[in-house]
Structure formats: structure tokens, C-alpha cells
Amino acid sequence: xxxxxxxxxxxxxxxxxxxxxxxxxxxxxxxxxxxxxxxxxxxxxxxxxxxxxxxxxxxxxxxxxxxxxxxxxxxxxxxxxxxxxxxxxxxxxxxxxxxxxxxxxxxxxxxxxxxxxxxxxxxxxxxxxxxxxxxxxxxxxxxxxxxxxxxxxxxxxxxxxxxxxxxxxxxxxxxxxxxxxxxxxxxxxxxxxxxxxxxxxxxxxxxxxxxxxxxxxxxxxxxxxxxxxxxxxxxxxxxxxxxxxxxxxxxxxxxxxxxxxxxxxxxxxxxxxxxxxxxxxxxxxxxxxxxxxxxxxxxxxxxxxxxxxxxxxxxxxxxxxxxxxxxxxxxxxxxxxxxxxxxxxxxxxxxxxxxxxxxxxxxxxxxxxxxxxxxxxxxxxxxxxxxxxxxxxxxxxxxxxxxxxxxxxxxxxxxxxxxxxxxxxxxxxxxxxxxxxxxxxxxxxxxxxxxxxxxxxxxxxxxxxxxxxxxxxxxxxxxxxxxxxxxxxxxxxxxxxxxxxxxxxxxxxxxxxxxxxxxxxxxxxxxxxxxxxxxxxxxxxxxxxxxxxxxxxxxxxxxxxxxxxxxxxxx
Amino acid sequence: xxxxxxxxxxxxxxxxxxxxxxxxxxxxxxxxxxxxxxxxxxxxxxxxxxxxxxxxxxxxxxxxxxxxxxxxxxxxxxxxxxxxxxxxxxxxxxxxxxxxxxxxxxxxxxxxxxxxxxxxxxxxxxx
Numbered sequence: 001x002x003x004x005x006x007x008x009x010x011x012x013x014x015x016x017x018x019x020x021x022x023x024x025x026x027x028x029x030x031x032x033x034x035x036x037x038x039x040x041x042x043x044x045x046x047x048x049x050x051x052x053x054x055x056x057x058x059x060x061x062x063x064x065x066x067x068x069x070x071x072x073x074x075x076x077x078x079x080x081x082x083x084x085x086x087x088x089x090x091x092x093x094x095x096x097x098x099x100x101x102x103x104x105x106x107x108x109x110x111x112x113x114x115x116x117x118x119x120x121x122x123x124x125x126x127x128x129x130x131x132x133x134x135x136x137x138x139x140x141x142x143x144x145x146x147x148x149x150x151x152x153x154x155x156x157x158x159x160x161x162x163x164x165x166x167x168x169x170x171x172x173x174x175x176x177x178x179x180x181x182x183x184x185x186x187x188x189x190x191x192x193x194x195x196x197x198x199x200x201x202x203x204x205x206x207x208x209x210x211x212x213x214x215x216x217x218x219x220x221x222x223x224x225x226x227x228x229x230x231x232x233x234x235x236x237x238x239x240x241x242x243x244x245x246x247x248x249x250x251x252x253x254x255x256x257x258x259x260x261x262x263x264x265x266x267x268x269x270x271x272x273x274x275x276x277x278x279x280x281x282x283x284x285x286x287x288x289x290x291x292x293x294x295x296x297x298x299x300x301x302x303x304x305x306x307x308x309x310x311x312x313x314x315x316x317x318x319x320x321x322x323x324x325x326x327x328x329x330x331x332x333x334x335x336x337x338x339x340x341x342x343x344x345x346x347x348x349x350x351x352x353x354x355x356x357x358x359x360x361x362x363x364x365x366x367x368x369x370x371x372x373x374x375x376x377x378x379x380x381x382x383x384x385x386x387x388x389x390x391x392x393x394x395x396x397x398x399x400x401x402x403x404x405x406x407x408x409x410x411x412x413x414x415x416x417x418x419x420x421x422x423x424x425x426x427x428x429x430x431x432x433x434x435x436x437x438x439x440x441x442x443x444x445x446x447x448x449x450x451x452x453x454x455x456x457x458x459x460x461x462x463x464x465x466x467x468x469x470x471x472x473x474x475x476x477x478x479x480x481x482x483x484x485x486x487x488x489x490x491x492x493x494x495x496x497x498x499x500x501x502x503x504x505x506x507x508x509x510x511x512x513x514x515x516x517x518x519x520x521x522x523x524x525x526x527x528x529x530x531x532x533x534x535x536x537x538x539x540x541x542x543x544x545x546x547x548x549x550x551x552x553x554x555x556x557x558x559x560x561x562x563x564x565x566x567x568x569x570x571x
Numbered sequence: 572x573x574x575x576x577x578x579x580x581x582x583x584x585x586x587x588x589x590x591x592x593x594x595x596x597x598x599x600x601x602x603x604x605x606x607x608x609x610x611x612x613x614x615x616x617x618x619x620x621x622x623x624x625x626x627x628x629x630x631x632x633x634x635x636x637x638x639x640x641x642x643x644x645x646x647x648x649x650x651x652x653x654x655x656x657x658x659x660x661x662x663x664x665x666x667x668x669x670x671x672x673x674x675x676x677x678x679x680x681x682x683x684x685x686x687x688x689x690x691x692x693x694x695x696x697x698x
Contacts, residue, residue, distance in 0.1 A: 093652070096656070096659070101632055107670070266635050271633060297673065
């Protein structure tokens with residue numbers, strides 16, 4: 001990019017006050033991140049239970065902050081209002097029903113996953129599947145899906161930080177080092193304190209993040225509507241914009257509310273995303289770090305507070321329409337992703353814009369840290385220990401995880417800095433489709449072993465291929481490129497729907513039919529090391545306490561006393 | 572909600588921790604939780620009620636045509652938007668009610684107390 005273009009984009013010059021506030025808050029969380037290793041202190045961090053799950057002892061409120069900070073990512077905060085701003089309610093506001101129906105769904109199965117994981121020392125969903133069916137292939141499929149789906153998600157957190165830095169005026173210039181240095185420094189610090197403090201670092205930083213987010217959004221929602229003429233004005237401006245014709249497609253720009261042809265899309269986007277979210281390793285990691293099965297259930301009724309805030313934030317995308325916000329990048333091109341930072345810079349005094357920028361940037365750190373920990377745990381447990389070094393000690397596992405968390409972050413950084421951002425967005429879209437295909441193997445197996453391990457594997461494989469091909473075939477009408485969106489015709493219904501849900505139904509049908517056949521022909525379904533009590537056990541159950549005392553720690557392999565999978569006695 | 576399939580005792584089983592303890596007979600009511608004779612039975616009625624409470628918000632929000640309209644407005648918000656915001660609170664309340672129901676259905680035991688006084692226990696069950 002030339003220097004002249006930068007000079008032309010006058011309002012993107014460096015905002016000194018905002019930047020100072022941003023850097024000060026950033027420094028605060030960096031110190032907090034390094035100090036976090038003392039939080040709920042353990043004798044040693046040298047095990048996955050301590051480094052990767054914070055000792056499994058976070059109570060209701062810490063879990064609330066941690067999960068809230070984890071699930072409502074910086075990218076969400078940037079992308080949801082951007083979608084509202086660009087194409088309206090179906091693409092953007094589905095995030096609200098999505099994050100509402102999410103909680104009844106996790107209420108139903110997460111407590112069982114917590115209990116069985118607590119009993120057997122499982123750290124990942126692939127651990128559970130391994131123990132439930134003694135199937136290395138199915139476990140590997142789950143692990144790889146989780147790992148691959150998480151990688152672009154981490155990269156997108158960087159895109160969120162980039163959006164803030166770009167509006168604050170950083171990241172311009174011709175010099176590639178100066179251009180990317182701020183992002184590089186931010187991520188290097190994040191990597192360093194995640195390495196030393198493990199999951200405790202994001203747990204502490206999540207407090208700062210969530211308080212900032214609540215503060216910024218509540219102030220914005222109270223103050224901004226009055227500045228642009230009230231909510232009627234805002235909805236009117238959005239309705240007008242969505243009704244205009246998009247020059248590239250000849251169709252309306254977007255939807256003001258869901259209309260007859262979009263109901264299926266709206267519902268399947270919400271349901272598919274909700275089913276998928278807690279299959280991601282980072283969601284599972286944050287859930288398993290809680291201290292009791294009921295912590296998750298209590299959280300299912302208090303986490304919707306974040307959904308409310310997310311809904312308000314989505315509407316800020318329409319406030320920007322009414323305010324006439326022009327999100328222009330440093331390259332002089334319009335970029336809807338910049339709309340929220342730009343709105344804050346235009347409408348608020350510089351110091352408060354700085355607080356808002358910090359909220360988004362710090363908001364990226366919490367999920368990025370948890371995601372890298374979760375991906376690293378998946379690697380060390382289900383790939384390194386399972387396939388490379390079966391007799392790895394807990395300390396070795398933790399060591400591999402810590403190194404892997406660095407590699408994962410470095411990869412994300414290279415991904416964002418060298419490739420077009422659109423690649424990260426495409427992969428994230430694919431990741432959502434892929435991760436949902438692990439749902440049957442994980443969640444149904446919490447209730448029954450009727451499903452056959454090979455049938456689950458076959459359903460997963462076919463759905464992965466189907467979802468990938470379908471997503472590839474979606475052409476962006478404006479640019480003509482592949483991976484143009486996550487909606488496609490649902491075969492048989494002739495309505496547009498979320499590809500992940502169509503693939504999920506296909507997955508289910510295959511799993512059911514093949515399970516019936518394999519069960520009828522008495523093909524072995526592997527050995528099960530769990531017993532029904534494992535699924536309802538709580539931490540303070542006397543029998544659990546006694547077993548824990550006998551096992552020393554969760555780090556006994558799969559919590560199995562003799563390390564022979566599938567023969568767990570009735571305890 | 573309880574495990575439908577009882578874990579099979581498999582080949583090569585080494586019942587190290589249950590030495591000298593015979594497997595408990597199944598409960599007469601078929602409510603055989605985890606081979607543990609001393610678990611109080613789960614109140615299935617309450618669990619079903621909790622399940623219903625949890626399904627209500629999912630059905631309500633998946634039924635998009637029921638709220639895809641702009642009237643009546645509330646404080647300038649079209650119906651489509653305030654209705655979904657309302658469900659944030661309704662869902663939270665329903666989830667909390669379901670939580671209380673599951674607690675009541677499967678009573679918690681405090682550590683150190685006998686789980687079901689009078690029930691014969693194996694040697695490893697004594698403290």
C-alpha cells in the first residue's frame with residue numbers, strides 16, 4: 001500500500017489518547033496474566049489437570065466469567081454487528097436465538113460429560129470416546145476435527161485485534177515490521193503468560209474482559225440511540241438500507257427481519273451453531289475446569305446475560321447505519337468488519353473509544369488463550385500420548401501441551417499475517433460445519449452405547465465430506481469466489497438452510513442405519529470403561545472422594561486402576 | 572436421563588477393587604443406577620418435567636414464523652427483536668427451574684454421610 005493512500009484516509013490517523021488507554025489496559029492484563037499462576041494455587045502446574053484445566057476447581061462465578069469470556073469472542077463482537085450492518089438480521093441477529101437455545105442444550109448433556117470426565121480424568125471429548133468404545137480411530141477422528149476446527153478460530157481472534165488496531169491508526173505504513181509489530185507483541189505476551197500460567201491466565205483476564213465489555217456496551221446502548229434520533233430512527237434507517245438493491249446481485253441488500261424464504265436459514269443457523277459450540281475443544285476445556293457438575297447447570301441459567309449483551313451489540317451494527325458510519329480500512333477499501341470500532345471512534349471521546357478498543361482487544365486474548373490450551377491438550381492427549389508416546393508421564397503431557405500452545409499461536413499469527421484474512425473466515429465457516437459432525441459420537445454416547453463405533457465413524461466421515469463440498473460450492477455473488485457463505489439448499493425441502501445442519505442429519509441417518517446393521521450382525525462395539533454411575537457422579541460424592549484418594553490424581557491413565565481399557569469394575 | 576445401557580462386564584475383567592463383593596442384584600423397580608445399590612431412585616417425573624421446561628425455549632425460537640413480524644412495537648423495537656430479547660430472560664428462568672427440579676429429583680449427598688443407612692455395603696465401602 002502506498003503512503004498516499006494512508007494519508008488520504010485522514011480519520012484513520014493515530015488516535016493518541018485512545019491508543020494510550022488501550023496500551024495501559026493491555027499492560028494491566030499482561031501483568032494479571034503472569035500473576036495468574038498464583039490464582040487458586042497448586043503445588044505444581046506440571047500436569048494437564050493443573051495447567052490445562054486450572055485444577056478443575058473453578059466455582060460458579062469464575063466459570064461464568066471464564067465461559068462468558070471464552071464463548072463470546074472478540075471476533076463475535078466484530079463480526080456479528082458487521083453482519084447486521086452489511087446484510088441484516090438473518091446473517092447477524094440469529095446469534096441471539098443461537099445463544100439462547102444453547103443453554104438448554106448444554107444443560108442437558110454437559111453435566112454428564114463433566115461427571116464422566118471427572119471420574120476418568122478425561123480432558124477432551126476424544127478421551128471420552130476412547131474410553132467409551134475403546135476405539136482409537138473414532139477418538140482420533142474427534143481429536144483431529146476439534147484441533148483443525150479450532151485453528152482458524154484462533155486466527156480470527158487476531159483479526160479482531162487487527163480491526164481495533166487499524167481503527168486506532170496502528171498497523172499502517174509501508175514497513176512490514178512496523179505494520180505488524182503491535183499484533184506480534186500482543187500475541188507474544190499472550191503466548192508467554194499462557195505458557196507459564198495455563199488456564200488460570202485466561203480465567204483471571206476474563207474478569208477484566210467481561211467487565212469492560214459490559215461497561216462499554218451498556219454505555220453505548222444508553223448513550224448512542226439519543227445521538228442518532230432514538231430506536232425508531234435506527235430501525236427505520238436499517239429497514240431502508242436493507243430494502244435497497246445490491247448492485248452486484250440485483251437483490252435486496254439484506255433482511256430487516258426474517259421473511260418467508262429465510263425462516264429455515266434463520267432457525268438452522270441458530271440451532272446448528274448452538275449444537276456445535278460445545279463440541280469445540282475450548283468450550284469443553286472451560287466447562288471441565290469447573291468444580292462440580294452443577295456448576296455448569298447453574299451457569300446455564302446465568303450465562304444468558306451475555307446473550308442479552310450480544311443482542312444489544314448486534315443492534316449497534318444498525319446504530320452505525322443510522323449514524324452514517326463509514327468503515328474504511330487503511331487500504332482505503334470499505335470493510336464492514338471495522339464498523340464497531342469506527343462507530344466508537346466517531347461517537348465517543350477518545351479516552352472512551354480507547355476503553356472500547358481495549359475491551360475488544362482483551363476480548364480476543366481470553367478465547368485465544370483457551371483455544372490454544374484446548375487445541376494443545378487435544379494434541380498431547382489424543383495424538384502424542386495415544387499414537388507417539390503411550391507411556392508419557394503427566395509432566396511430559398503438560399510439557400508437550402505447553403509447547404504445542406506456543407506452536408498453535410505462532411501458526412495462527414503466520415496464517416493471519418501472510419494469507420488473506422478471507423482464508424481464516426472461510427476456514428472458520430468450515431470449522432463450524434466440521435465440529436458439529438462430532439456431536440453424535442460425543443453426546444449420544446453419553447446416554448447410550450446403542451450407536452456403533454464404526455457407524456459413528458462412517459456418519460462423521462460422510463458428513464465431513466458432504467459439508468466441505470457443499471460449502472465449497474457456495475459462490476459469493478459479489479466476488480464469484482468459493483466458500484461464499486454457510487447456507488445452501490436443503491435437499492428435499494428446497495429451502496435455504498445451514499449446511500452444517502444438513503450434514504448433521506445425513507450423519508445421523510448413516511449412524512442409525514449402520515448401527516442397526518452392525519448391532520444385528522453382532523460386530524463388537526468395543527469395551528466400555530465407564531459405568532452408569534460415572535455419568536451422574538458429583539465431586540463431593542463419598543465414593544468419588546474415595547476413588548480419588550486411591551488414584552492420587554486424575555492423571556492416572558484414563559482414571560483406570562489397571563490401565564486396561566474397558567474393564568472398569570463396579571466401584 | 573440415566574444410562575440406558577448397563578456397562579457389560581467384559582472379558583479379562585479384573586475386579587480388583589470389588590474383591591470379595593458380589594455384584595448387587597438389580598433393583599426391583601429396574602432403576603439400577605450404576606450397579607450401586609445405595610443410590611436413591613431418581614424421581615423420573617421431575618426429570619421429565621425438567622426436560623419439558625428445557626425444550627420449550629428451543630421450540631419457541633425455532634418456530635421462526637411465529638415471531639417474524641414487526642408489530643406490535645415496544646419502545647421503538649419491532650416485535651421480531653423485543654420478542655427474542657424477552658426469550659433471553661424466559662429461557663434463563665426456565666433453565667433455573669429445570670435446575671431446581673433436577674436437584675430435587677436426584678438428591679445430593681453430602682460427603683462423609685452414609686448414602687443410604689442400613690444398606691449392606693462392601694468392605695471398600697466402610698470408612
